[in-house]
Amino acid sequence: MAQGRVLLADAAAQRAGVMAGVGVSSARALLPALSLRPRDLARESAAMQAVACWAGRFTPRVSLADDTVLLEIGRCLRLFGGLRALVATIGESAASLDLSVALAVAPTPLAAHWLALSGVAVVCTSPARLAQHLDPLPVTLLPARAAAALQGFGSTTLGAARRLPAAALARRIGADAVCLLARAFGELPDPRPDFVFPEQFSMSLPLPAAVEHAPVLVFAARRLVAALSGWLTARQAGVRRATLRLRHVSGETALSLGFSEPIADAGRIERVLRERLDRLTLTAPVESLCLDALEVAARPGHDGALFGDAGGERERMGALRERLGARLGETQVVFPAVCNDHRPECATRCGAQPEASPPLSSALLSSLLSSLPPRPLWLLAAPESLREVAGRPYRGGRLDLLTGPERIESGWWDEGERGTETGAVDVRRDYFIARDAGGRAVWIFRECRAPGGWFLHGFFS
Known part of the structure; x- marks a missing residue:
């Protein structure tokens, strides 16, 4: 409504005969329960900016x-x-x-x-x-x-x-x-200035009514996510971390959204947001939303594959990691990485982000795998001490040695550093593959340092 006239009528008002241009008194005569709102140019401008960013998709x-x-x-x-x-x-x-x-x-x-x-x-x-x-x-x-x-x-x-x-x-x-x-009619040129996408993305959305339950906010936030996705697509960029701020009458609640790689897909962003909102209990009604893109990085294009879908598989794994992080907590999802260390306890480490490794040719990978001794799929967090009878290891019965020994002697330089964290400092062991009484293959070793003894270190699948 502006200057005493209706500028825009919703479907219910139009069914009652209220059309754009009708005076306010005539509109109320047609629909006594009519709700009128004054025109808000600032909100209209913000809405147009959001739609323009969305169109960047x-x-x-x-x-x-x-x-x-x-x-x-x-x-x-x-x-x-x-x-x-x-x-x-x-x-x-x-x-x-x-x-x-x-x-x-x-x-x-x-x-x-x-x-x-x-x-x-x-x-x-x-x-x-x-x-x-x-x-x-x-x-x-x-x-x-x-x-x-x-x-x-x-x-x-x-x-x-x-x-x-x-x-x-x-x-x-x-x-x-x-x-x-x-x-x-195309008889004269009609140049138009391009919409300038902002350098940084920070967009607010007032809610038509206060919201008391967090999951309900997913639908409202979808417009902000769509605008962010379009903005990222137009800038050929991806977001690694964003924040959705839920504004109350006094104060606000910030939700951090983290992603495994720079992404611009609105579906992936919304899935992470939904997981966070489903587990959030609001302390006060939410009056408006604000979405900020905090960490934005260039997102290079991907070439299509003639066979297979390696890019699609990578994206699916990334989406799974993001949903698990949103559901369980980012600190609860870790990624293993290989370390250049002979000691089994120190051969891998876990981090908050997956580490990229250089690609290996199939011939080189086969050569490396064939040259390495077998390793168990399940490695114990700490070696388990075994009973010894007449120099032979026992665990629910005698363990029959199948292959070995494989001497692993390393770590004397690691005193007080990584070896201390795992308890593996100056390792001197002889490893064997053995079979237990149930026929299962196990990985055991004999300690070469005093006081010696046999230990179980892992199980083969």
């Missing part, structure tokens, strides 16, 4: 025109499987965010703008056929003074206005209005 060439977002999609059609598929994808994505949009495609930006404002769902790519779609549109799309002048002498459509002599038309409605017509 489809094309980096975005521009804003009044209450319309214009997308230059000519160079992006192959990425989405053609024009019809791209238009359908945009419509489905907008619907999933509960955005009411009118879509139109035309060779000129102003023609697409006018068709969308008129609610005409046209997909026109031929300049030669553009006139047949624009001619029936009302002259009210032109500036108010030009439209009133045209209606004064009986021209109610753009087609009727264009049939008038150009010189006389310019005198009657002004040269600017004539130029608008020429730009819409």
